[in-house]
Amino acid sequence: MNYKVLKGPEGYLPPAASLHGVCLPEKGEGIIEGKCVIRDVCIRHIAKSLLEAKNPTFFPGPLVIWRTTDYALERGKLIREIAKEADAKIIPMPDYRPKYPMINPSVEINPNHPNLTIWHNKIDVGIFIGVHCHQANLALKIIRGGTDCYTVALCAEEGHEEANASLRDTDNNTLKILLDIVKEMKKGGA
Amino acid sequence: MPANELKEVSTEYMLFEAKREEQFITGSEAVREAVRRANIDVAIAYPITPQSESMHLVGDLYAEGYVKEYFRGENEFAVMSEITGAAMAGVRTFTATCGPGTLRAFENFPMWSGARLPIVMGFMTRAINAPLSIQPDTIEMSFLLDTGMMMMHAEAAQDLYDMLLMSFDIVEQTSVHIPMGVFVDGFFVTHTRQKINIVTEDVKLRPYNPGLSPVPHIDMETPPFRLMRDPFVMKSNYISYAAHASWQQEVMASAQRAKKYIKKYMGSFIEQENPDASIQIVASGTAVSQAREAIRMLKAEGIDAGLVKVKVIRPFPADEIKAVLSGAEKIIIPEFNRVGWLCREVASVIPNNDRILPGPRVYGGMTMPPEVIIQVVKEGALVGV
Numbered sequence: 001m002n003y004k005v006l007k008g009p010e011g012y013l014p015p016a017a018s019l020h021g022v023c024l025p026e027k028g029e030g031i032i033e034g035k036c037v038i039r040d041v042c043i044r045h046i047a048k049s050l051l052e053a054k055n056p057t058f059f060p061g062p063l064v065i066w067r068t069t070d071y072a073l074e075r076g077k078l079i080r081e082i083a084k085e086a087d088a089k090i091i092p093m094p095d096y097r098p099k100y101p102m103i104n105p106s107v108e109i110n111p112n113h114p115n116l117t118i119w120h121n122k123i124d125v126g127i128f129i130g131v132h133c134h135q136a137n138l139a140l141k142i143i144r145g146g147t148d149c150y151t152v153a154l155c156a157e158e159g160h161e162e163a164n165a166s167l168r169d170t171d172n173n174t175l176k177i178l179l180d181i182v183k184e185m186k187k188g189g190a
Numbered sequence: 191m192p193a194n195e196l197k198e199v200s201t202e203y204m205l206f207e208a209k210r211e212e213q214f215i216t217g218s219e220a221v222r223e224a225v226r227r228a229n230i231d232v233a234i235a236y237p238i239t240p241q242s243e244s245m246h247l248v249g250d251l252y253a254e255g256y257v258k259e260y261f262r263g264e265n266e267f268a269v270m271s272e273i274t275g276a277a278m279a280g281v282r283t284f285t286a287t288c289g290p291g292t293l294r295a296f297e298n299f300p301m302w303s304g305a306r307l308p309i310v311m312g313f314m315t316r317a318i319n320a321p322l323s324i325q326p327d328t329i330e331m332s333f334l335l336d337t338g339m340m341m342m343h344a345e346a347a348q349d350l351y352d353m354l355l356m357s358f359d360i361v362e363q364t365s366v367h368i369p370m371g372v373f374v375d376g377f378f379v380t381h382t383r384q385k386i387n388i389v390t391e392d393v394k395l396r397p398y399n400p401g402l403s404p405v406p407h408i409d410m411e412t413p414p415f416r417l418m419r420d421p422f423v424m425k426s427n428y429i430s431y432a433a434h435a436s437w438q439q440e441v442m443a444s445a446q447r448a449k450k451y452i453k454k455y456m457g458s459f460i461e462q463e464n465p466d467a468s469i470q471i472v473a474s475g476t477a478v479s480q481a482r483e484a485i486r487m488l489k490a491e492g493i494d495a496g497l498v499k500v501k502v503i504r505p506f507p508a509d510e511i512k513a514v515l516s517g518a519e520k521i522i523i524p525e526f527n528r529v530g531w532l533c534r535e536v537a538s539v540i541p542n543n544d545r546i547l548p549g550p551r552v553y554g555g556m557t558m559p560p561e562v563i564i565q566v567v568k569e570g571a572l573v574g575v
Contacts, residue, residue: 013432013435013436013439016439016440016442016443016446017443018447019439019442019443019446023447023450024365024447024450062406096406098425098433112430112433113429113430115429116429132403132404132405132406133364133365133404134306134367134404134405134440135404135405137436137440138433138436138437138440141436141440142432142433142436157364157402157404158363161443162443
């Protein structure tokens with residue numbers, strides 16, 4: 001099968017990528033649009049996507065927001081640094097409750113109706129980090145179905161085949177590498 | 191060695207490197223020996239024949255200190271609900287039931303999948319019928335095919351032992367994290383003694399790490415878990431329905447992702463013997479053993495037949511089965527149930543499925559003499575269909 005996980009809007013209820021032959025990356029790899037690539041290629045692709053976007057936005061989830069360890073605090077700082085360097089916004093996903101009667105899409109994103117935040121803020125590249133994998137995949141699929149946002153998932157575990165681009169094992173060192181590459185590309189070193 | 195002094199090891203070590211010794215034990219005792227090494231936090235029991243002995247023996251393990259918590263639930267629905275709570279709280283669980291007990295608990299199984307709970311459970315299959323029967327029959331597997339659970343089917347006690355031990359690591363992967371049912375034919379395996387190789391080294395599996403769960407586990411120290419666990423998406427609007435659909439897709443995707451880990455431990459989803467034979471017998475569970483004997487008897491008559499043993503039912507190994515049956519001219523699928531669920535599964539994935547001769551099917555506790563398989567092979571006899 002040659003299903004490609006491309007930027008949406010894909011339409012009414014897009015398929016789960018793994019059911020159409022897309023596999024998660026192995027250690028040392030990332031995944032771009034359904035195809036596994038070596039990790040460095042994926043990091044550079046993500047950095048380029050960030051810098052070329054008109055309105056890139058980070059979506060930090062509970063695994064960053066609600067953690068108070070030194071490691072998590074460093075992670076939060078790195079996300080802010082990358083966002084600053086790439087001129088990206090930060091809109092949190094603080095929890096997973098559907099927000100009724102209405103979400104405030106300018107201040108948060110929710111996995112059950114993430115399209116509202118994408119549309120309201122005209123986000124063209126969205127970067128998920130610190131979101132529990134199940135909830136991230138829910139949001140990634142809904143975004144792919146209904147919006148034209150290019151999605152990136154920086155996952156601490158096995159990565160996300162539902163994102164347009166995803167890294168696995170994204171520890172703080174990986175974020176530092178991403179930050180360095182963003183800086184390097186900004187200076188024209190790509 | 192006292193239970194609390196067992197050394198923690200990886201599943202790879204447990205399955206492929208740890209010292210083993212041949213023992214002559216029943217299938218129920220094989221369950222006990224697997225659970226002894228599985229580092230179980232909570233086991234909950236409710237008796238129903240032919241499962242009762244398995245969970246009784248797990249209770250003995252609690253008394254010996256190998257299982258941290260153990261109690262008897264009020265009924266099967268209660269047991270599965272209590273297992274739900276324990277799994278949501280982030281501990282490793284084990285339980286088992288069969289037949290009518292499976293149906294009594296049924297609502298929990300798709301809920302486990304949707305809630306992404308890494309539960310390993312034994313099913314010692316039994317007839318579901320009125321008038322009541324306690325005899326072996328695999329009909330409950332048919333009902334469970336579309337619950338989102340993964341399903342393995344053991345041929346004998348050795349399979350049962352190994353499948354149980356490997357399942358914990360498979361279901362606890364972040365990208366998987368859905369339940370696994372390990373099925374074994376009641377009485378035929380649970381109540382018969384067989385030689386099986388069990389681990390005798392003083393080791394146990396490493397504990398479950400709920401921090402790697404793809405959904406938040408219940409942890410009062412990590413706010414705000416109660417706002418985050420399986421929230422209601424109950425509004426009547428498009429996006430609410432889409433969230434539910436996306437959620438269900440994620441469960442199906444999880445089973446697909448599990449294939450990598452199942453292969454790692456099991457090697458293959460199916461095993462084939464005599465692949466070039468134009469007659470192929472496809473079976474799972476103890477029907478495999480009966481098929482082996484039928485193939486041996488056919489060979490003595492000069493008739494060449496091959497065997498396809500299906501070890502994993504969910505995720506169904508569609509591509510593998512399609513490939514190994516590509517050259518078959520005649521396909522026979524013996525089953526211990528009236529509906530022929532394995533036959534339906536195979537028929538749905540192979541081209542020219544009129545190559546399948548229906549049956550033989552036996553149920554309600556009947557045995558399957560190899561002679562009836564031979565009758566279908568040679569004469570296309572209608573046995574139980």
